[in-house]
Amino acid sequence: MAGSMAAHNLAEQTARRLETRLLEGAWTAGTRLPAERTLAAELAVSRSTLREAIQRLGARGLLVAKHGSGVFVTDVLQAGFVSPWRQLVADHPEIRDDVLEFRRVLESSTACLAAQRADRADLRRLAQIIRQLEACHRSGDRVTEARADAELHEAIAEASHNTMFRHLHAGVIRMLRQHIALNIDQLREQSAAVSGILLEQHLAIWHAIRTHDGDAAAEAMCAHIDFVRSRVEREAAGDWSLPAARSNRKAVRARDDRVDGVDAQK
Numbered sequence: 607m608a609g610s611m612a613a614h615n616l617a618e619q620t621a622r623r624l625e626t627r628l629l630e631g632a633w634t635a636g637t638r639l640p641a642e643r644t645l646a647a648e649l650a651v652s653r654s655t656l657r658e659a660i661q662r663l664g665a666r667g668l669l670v671a672k673h674g675s676g677v678f679v680t681d682v683l684q685a686g687f688v689s690p691w692r693q694l695v696a697d698h699p700e701i702r703d704d705v706l707e708f709r710r711v712l713e714s715s716t717a718c719l720a721a722q723r724a725d726r727a728d729l730r731r732l733a734q735i736i737r738q739l740e741a742c743h744r745s746g747d748r749v750t751e752a753r754a755d756a757e758l759h760e761a762i763a764e765a766s767h768n769t770m771f772r773h774l775h776a777g778v779i780r781m782l783r784q785h786i787a788l789n790i791d792q793l794r795e796q797s798a799a800v801s802g803i804l805l806e807q808h809l810a811i812w813h814a815i816r817t818h819d820g821d822a823a824a825e826a827m828c829a830h831i832d833f834v835r836s837r838v839e840r841e842a843a844g845d846w847s848l849p850a851a852r853s854n855r856k857a858v859r860a861r862d863d864r865v866d867g868v869d870a871q872k
């Protein structure tokens with residue numbers, strides 16, 4: 607009993623020592639750890655203790671064992687905060703839809719308030735982001751485009767002039783977006799048409815806010831989130847590589863939906 611307790615403590619101490627190397631940046635993201643035998647000797651612990659320590663850090667997402675090629679440092683620390691939600695959403699694809707459903711409710715209300723309350727400074731900021739989104743779409747700079755997309759949603763939350771919405775957005779939505787953004791980035795890379803559809807949706811939201819039309823802003827935001835939702839569902843179903851004709855049809859349909867003022871939701 608005492609022996610196994612001591613072994614656990616030793617594994618924990620070893621995990622802390624490995625953690626220190628990660629924190630100090632001695633091992634950066636993507637680094638492969640030295641071979642088990644070498645590292646165990648260096649740390650003066652048994653290989654089984656080292657293995658247990660690595661497992662502990664693996665459980666916390668700091669290290670990942672790739673079968674046959676070794677143990678690697680993940681980008682969790684570089685990515686900033688380790689969000690338990692982010693991991694949960696990644697591990698449980700079935701709650702993605704709940705996440706998007708929640709975003710739909712929250713962000714459409716936020717957009718509605720933004721349309722009612724946006725002041726000149728808010729509108730200047732939104733206009734600036736929209737110009738950036740247009741420029742990125744033209745140049746095909748998908749990385750900056752994704753960042754500007756997130757900034758637009760945050761600027762809309764700011765323009766709502768509601769402390770709760772702003773805080774919720776800063777906390778929950780930003781974190782949830784990180785996961786969704788991964789999907790959307792892939793979508794954009796897949797097809798310039800998708801980037802075009804997203805831009806049209808953002809323009810529709812912007813136009814409604816600029817003209818202080820709360821209902822139209824909420825509706826445009828719902829259509830935007832529903833589009834993302836339908837694409838994420840497809841991605842979850844493994845339906846990534848859409849034939850060109852099909853994605854064009856989708857583009858036309860999204861445009862028609864907007865023209866008719868019909869919600870894209872099924």
Ligand SMILES: [Zn+2]
Pocket residue numbers: 755756759808830
């Ligand atoms: Zn967006």
